Amino acid sequence: MNLALIQEAEEGLAGETAHAGWERVRNKLKAKLGEVTFKGWFSEIEFVAIEARQVFFTAPTKFTRDWILSHYAEEILTLWKAEVPSLLSINVALRSVAKERQKVAVQEQAVETVPIIAEATVKAENTNLLAYKGAPLDPRFTFENFVVGKPNELAHAAARRVADNDKVMQGCNPLFLYGGVGLGKTHLMHSIAWQIRRTNPDRRVIYLSAEKFMYEFIRSLRMKDAFSFKEEFRSVDVLMIDDVQFICGKESTQEEFFHTFNALVDQNKQLIISCDRSPSDLDGMEERVRSRLGWGLVADIHATTYELRLGILQAKVEKMGEVEVPAKILEFLAHKISSNVRELEGALNRVVAHSTLVGRSITLESTQELLHDLLRANDRRVTIDDIQKQVAAHYNIKFSDMHSARRARSVARPRQVAMYLAKQLTSKSLPEIGRKFGGKDHTTVMHAVKKVEELCKIEHELAQDIELLGRMLQN
Numbered sequence: 071m072n073l074a075l076i077q078e079a080e081e082g083l084a085g086e087t088a089h090a091g092w093e094r095v096r097n098k099l100k101a102k103l104g105e106v107t108f109k110g111w112f113s114e115i116e117f118v119a120i121e122a123r124q125v126f127f128t129a130p131t132k133f134t135r136d137w138i139l140s141h142y143a144e145e146i147l148t149l150w151k152a153e154v155p156s157l158l159s160i161n162v163a164l165r166s167v168a169k170e171r172q173k174v175a176v177q178e179q180a181v182e183t184v185p186i187i188a189e190a191t192v193k194a195e196n197t198n199l200l201a202y203k204g205a206p207l208d209p210r211f212t213f214e215n216f217v218v219g220k221p222n223e224l225a226h227a228a229a230r231r232v233a234d235n236d237k238v239m240q241g242c243n244p245l246f247l248y249g250g251v252g253l254g255k256t257h258l259m260h261s262i263a264w265q266i267r268r269t270n271p272d273r274r275v276i277y278l279s280a281e282k283f284m285y286e287f288i289r290s291l292r293m294k295d296a297f298s299f300k301e302e303f304r305s306v307d308v309l310m311i312d313d314v315q316f317i318c319g320k321e322s323t324q325e326e327f328f329h330t331f332n333a334l335v336d337q338n339k340q341l342i343i344s345c346d347r348s349p350s351d352l353d354g355m356e357e358r359v360r361s362r363l364g365w366g367l368v369a370d371i372h373a374t375t376y377e378l379r380l381g382i383l384q385a386k387v388e389k390m391g392e393v394e395v396p397a398k399i400l401e402f403l404a405h406k407i408s409s410n411v412r413e414l415e416g417a418l419n420r421v422v423a424h425s426t427l428v429g430r431s432i433t434l435e436s437t438q439e440l441l442h443d444l445l446r447a448n449d450r451r452v453t454i455d456d457i458q459k460q461v462a463a464h465y466n467i468k469f470s471d472m473h474s475a476r477r478a479r480s481v482a483r484p485r486q487v488a489m490y491l492a493k494q495l496t497s498k499s500l501p502e503i504g505r506k507f508g509g510k511d512h513t514t515v516m517h518a519v520k521k522v523e524e525l526c527k528i529e530h531e532l533a534q535d536i537e538l539l540g541r542m543l544q545n
Contacts, residue, residue, distance in 0.1 A: 219378030249371030252410025
């Protein structure tokens with residue numbers, strides 16, 4: 071293509087007939103796709119010229135270029151053929167590549183044809199230019215350090231399968247890992263990322279929490295740079311989102327996550343999601359998002375068994391090196407601390423640190439004395455799930471109503487009671503409690519606690535209900 075013609079066309083100084091045709095095509099395309107879709111994808115597409123029975127455009131990013139070609143090329147060509155029946159195809163170049171080649175061509179004083187328009191099938195230079203915005207990976211969380219037992223064997227096997235294969239495995243997209251707090255979901259997520267980076271460093275991986283995903287999305291809107299956000303998250307090979315339950319009730323973030331999910335699946339890219347409950351229990355999540363989360367392989371991590379807890383402690387002691395912890399101490403900890411692995415490992419660390427610092431051997435008596443607060447808490451441990459189930463049964467409502475957005479009094483009042491009890495009977499913060507109730511804001515929990523406190527002063531029956539529920543949960 072003649073360089074001068076392209077330069078003039080880009081500046082709007084030549085090809086007036088072709089540009090008029092493009093304006094008509096644009097108007098028809100806008101009418102067909104709608105204002106929002108058209109503006110989102112075509113506002114930065116620039117018409118260049120028509121030559122050799124082809125229409126040439128430039129796009130600002132590789133992602134935009136690929137999306138236009140894969141989703142709208144036929145539509146654009148059909149509309150253009152109404153203007154120029156002889157047209158055969160469209161070409162979209164990366165604007166930066168085209169201009170750089172144009173600059174080189176000018177410097178070389180090229181007069182005739184120069185290859186400044188990249189074919190869509192040609193790989194663009196420097197494809198791995200994304201700024202990594204994910205969370206840092208913990209070097210301790212690898213497959214080698216993950217202790218496998220019956221409660222987590224399915225999740226572990228699924229994670230290994232996805233991590234060890236270069237291509238997306240059929241039936242494993244997305245891989246959805248779910249389970250309670252401290253059972254190993256994040257460990258597996260980090261392990262997958264480490265394994266992929268070790269065996270296939272060219273694959274682009276982003277791991278981050280759903281909260282960070284929402285933050286980046288909101289920031290892109292505030293900075294009016296939504297295209298960069300879309301390019302970053304829809305151009306990766308593997309996208310890993312931790313604690314997806316956080317976006318329950320966040321409609322705009324769910325909308326963007328939905329489109330990101332679809333874009334990656336369409337490109338046969340891998341998604342790996344973790345959550346504290348199964349897709350079907352994600353109240354506050356749109357049905358279309360819930361449906362997609364359950365498309366692939368859903369693997370749950372059950373509460374740990376005594377054998378698994380003991381194995382985890384033994385493995386950790388081995389990595390500590392010369393520290394000696396009697397077997398009966400490990401057995402005692404595995405039996406007494408059953409809430410989650412994180413707390414179990416924390417207890418072992420306390421025992422070992424105390425022994426090292428004061429120079430005393432580890433005994434059962436010293437362990438019981440040192441961990442008296444933790445052991446007492448585990449003896450009467452009440453979880454938010456326990457509270458929700460007990461309150462739901464007492465008021466004859468569904469457990470899922472605890473996570474829903476329903477505001478009917480028959481549902482809202484029991485939910486407020488459950489929030490109040492969660493604040494009284496657990497050590498969870500207001501934001502943590504809110505997340506367990508379908509992603510509610512901490513101010514919602516605060517309002518519920520104050521509301522129940524006020525009502526208990528004037529409604530004797532409610533006060534009795536709460537006293538009864540409290541006794542049942544702590545016994």
